[in-house]
Amino acid sequence: DIEMTQSPVSLSASVGDRVTITCRASQDINYYLAWYQQRPGKVPKLLIKEASTLQSGVPSRFSGSGSGTHFTLTITSLQPEDVATYYCQRYKSAPFTFGPGTKVDIK
C-alpha cells in the first residue's frame, strides 16, 4: 500500500506568517491528493482536491501544489481561525490513506 507522510508534525507561527506543510506519498499518485482541515473538536473539512483545486468558500490564503510524490499546503497569511490539524489524503484508488496530520497553532 502507498504510505502518506507529513512534515512537520506540528508548528507554531504568528498571525500573518506564511506556513507550509509538506505531504509525501511513497509512490506516484499523480495529482490525486486532497487536503482536509480539522479544527479542534470539529468535523474534518475538505479544503483542496486534485492537489491544487480550492474548494468553494475556502479562503484564497490557502493554496496547494505538487504532483507525483511531493505536495505542499501553504497558508500565505496565518489567521487565528486557521488553528487546526491538517491532513493530506490520496484518493485515486483504495486504500484512501490519510497522512498523520500536521497541527498548526498560533505563537
Place this chain on the structure above:
Amino acid sequence: QVQVVQSGAEVKKPGSSVNVSCKAFGGIFSSYAISWVRQAPGQGLEWMGTIIPLYGTPKIAQRMQDRIRIIADESTRTAYMELSSLRTDDTAVFYCAVGFGSLSTFDYWGQGIPVTVSS
C-alpha cells in the same frame, strides 16, 4: 449540496458489535461514494471503507476486512457500517463522508458518532 446525518452515540462491551448509520440528503444517492473514517481519541483520521451504491461491492481497509461490513440502502438513502469483535482500542469517533463517483474525495461529512468500547 449534500447533508449527511449520522446515528447517535454508542456504548458497547468488548467482543460485541456496533451498527451505525449515515443518511445522505441531496443529489443522486446511487452515485455517491460513501466512506467511513474513524478517529481514536487524540489520534488522526483512519479510512475504514467506501461503498458506491451504483457498484455495490465496498472497498475495505485490509486491517479491518475480517470484521467490518458496509452496505447501502438506496430506498432509504442510508449507509450502514457494522464493526464486530469490538476491542477497547476501537473506541473512536466514526465519521461518514460523502463524495461523488469512483475518484472521489470526502466532500461532505456527518457529525460523527462517538463509540465507546468498555467493559
